[in-house]
Amino acid sequence: MLTDIAVDAMGADKAPDPEIAGAIQAARDLPVQIFLVGPEDRLEPLLKQALRGERLPIQIVHASEHIAMDEKAAQAVRNKKDSSMRVGLKLVREGKAAGFLTAGNTGAAMATAKMVLGTLPGVDRPALAAILPTAAGTPCVLVDVGANVDCKPQNLAQFAVMGELYARTVLKIARPRVGLLSIGEEEGKGNELTSEAFPLLKALPLHFTGNVEGRDIYNGHADVIVCDGFIGNVALKTSEGLSRLVRDMLRESLRKTVTAQVGALLSRKAFATFKRKMDPSEYGGVPLLGVRGVCIVGHGSSNDVAIKNGIRVAAEFAQAGLNGLIEAGLAV
Template identity: 50%
Template sequence: MRIALDAMGGDHGPIEIINGAIQAVEESDLTILLVGQKEMLEPLLAETSSKVRSRLEIIAASEVITMDESPATALRRKKDASIVVATRLVKEGKADALVSAGSTGAQMASSLLGLGRISGIDRPAIATIIPTPYGGKLLLDVGANSEAKPKNLLQFALMGSIYMERVLGIKNPRVGLMNIGEESTKGNELVLGAYGLLQESPINFIGNVEGRDFFNDSVDVIVCDGFVGNIVLKFGEGLVSALYSMVKEELKNSRLAQVGAFMATPALRGMAKRLDYAEYGGAPLLGVNGVSIICHGSSKAKAIKNALQVAHQSVEQKIIKAIQENIPGKDSVRNDD
């Protein structure tokens, strides 16, 4: 299997991306197409073994789209940007999937333009695993769209359910609708409309879930519009990282506490691992007609490696075909417009 990896994206530059690719190649039979500026990437591969090197191909792309560029403008101007070239490799069948830690907006736009949508899907959604004490829960949409209609939420639920079952191995996943109360009469117009559609759908819909249900064993896939999902995601990331800083800060003031914390570290490492976003790798852009995995801009090698595994798994499990076959056709969906 061949995966196109945008080697220029991400906050840490190509070095972490390349290291992630090397780890993935070592642990699997993947071939990685490193897309980017040849003169920059070549030296970073100098010390790899010939066995690894033979499954890392550099594909030239002279330009880079940065985080602060407008995706639409950048895509128009930079025809040879790494994300554009990586997407084209998938479109032309030269790669089976694409992975990037660059500008999410550019990757979404490039995937939509380059790969198109799966028939029957009106809008794609970004699906992210939220690590919790009860394993990862899939949250979508976390930001592909800032507005949604009930039928969009239905499509997100169908795609999320298929992804959770195929790629994360949860049989008949429980799908919940993010809301502010359990009762079916709760919530805004959007979720009230979606509730009925979800009830009639073939998925394992368990009804409304609340913010706290991320942290018990009641649900596997949580559906919301990208406005709510993005806020929850960033709030959670901020809270976890604030807690880490606070613990560090408090411990600084006490030698005794430092020794104590050191003694407790091995026990707490298991917990940190369970909550580590990087363990879950990238977030699929579900609904485009090809596997496109979005990584956090701050991804280091481990997160890139795991994102490549997510791509691997998505291709192996034929996630696109599974979505195509399980989404009602355009006509049956359009009637709730």
């Protein structure tokens, strides 16, 4: 049985090319049916050309407007009532699609999702959860990474519940270790927010391991790390910049030092493996936890691989039934 996923075809920086190519890859490789949402007169000839006669479960759903990256989110959401974001999220609300993916304006995506889908009972603020690689070979969920720049202690407690359930149900981590991001491991370390959030997280029926530091994001000592959106976004963007730097330095070092043909071949294979592990496109996008439906937000620079993986993430999220578990978890 196919899982229906709506894709904002006008979201990415180079839209709609990566969305069309990614949708085709996903329809070939995954058990999904895709609704490409955007201007039909523009999408139809491009999709037809890309398919080259191939028959795949991809349909175009018309939306006459789209929200640009540089638009103010609140104003765009109010004024553009037929945007590709709103039309796609309506498909989710009406049960015609199991999930929605956009690589567009993050602020607009969050605002539109809250307006169209609403929030789950017990959720004050939805949160974005990024999946990051670790030295242990297991993923780490960092939540929030930008949806809420100012938070209250109870928001962090809700993020912990949602992140733990995501790690357990979607990432299949049996007993996720939950940490609170701070400037020291001791209970008293941190600012006013972390100090007040610590006892709230400690009282939750989770495997709370206490405070963790920035290095713990990547060493595998925690499966879920909770923070406010300001800190989380800085950590995420810093990580993206660092991974590019390491990748470029490694490539240059290999180019200069490897001369033997066999050594060069092995090094290229090792570099390809490293690049794949560090490539954000492999993770597809980050889920917006806490809304009544599945909404995945990708990076504006998403390529076709990122779109395909974002569709996969949306389908996995929908199949896990995570929202019902979050609602039950926050009701405890």
